[in-house]
Amino acid sequence: MYVEPLKGPEKMKHYEQRQVYVIRWHPSQCSVDPIEEIILDKRHDHKHVIGKLSKLSGVPVEYIYCTDSESFPVEISCLDIENKFEWYSMSSDRYYSLRLYDGDVIYYKDNRETMKELTDKERSEIRRAEEARLRRIRECISFKALT
Structure with missing residues (x-):
């Protein structure tokens, strides 16, 4: 179980809504923005989700x-996000239905951004930082399993 202190009034108004975490991926910087939360209404299809992400980010749908x-929590390195996930757009034929649960995580990006070409030094620095971050996540998961 995870507990999250609310930053304001509860946004969920009825049981059919879903609270989903979203993380914006920036391929041009090989970085992610802080995790944010969106509330989805009864419809959980990808067009509804993409519309919410567009409104949140200011990026056209x-x-x-x-x-x-x-x-949650997602254990993936920034070095792997671009290639380990399948990416879907508003016009994707295959992406017709989401099976979303409260607390799920969705990554999103502005497809106009191109992947940054990393130097060996940058890749090494990111790998070290990511290993430390993933270690903290695993420690939290291990602690949770023990309690």
């Missing part, structure tokens, strides 16, 4: 690409 949902 035609440039929003997002991933399938993942369970």
Whole structure:
């Protein structure tokens, strides 16, 4: 169980809504923004999700690409985000239904951004930072399993 202190009034108004975490991926910087929360109404289809992401980010819907949902916490390195996930757009034929649960995580990006070409030094620095971050996540998961 995870507990999250609310930063304001509860946003969920009825049981059919879903609270989903979203993380914006910046391929041009090989970085992510801090995690944010969106509330989805009864419809959980990808067009509804992409519309919410567009409103949140200011990126036009035609440039929003997002991933399938993942369970929280997601253990993935910034070095792997671009290639380990499948990315879907508003016009994707295959992406017709999301099976979203409260607390799921979706990554999204502005598809106009191109992937940054990393130097060996940058890749090494990111790898070290990511290993430390992933270690903290695993420690929290291990602690949770013990309690």
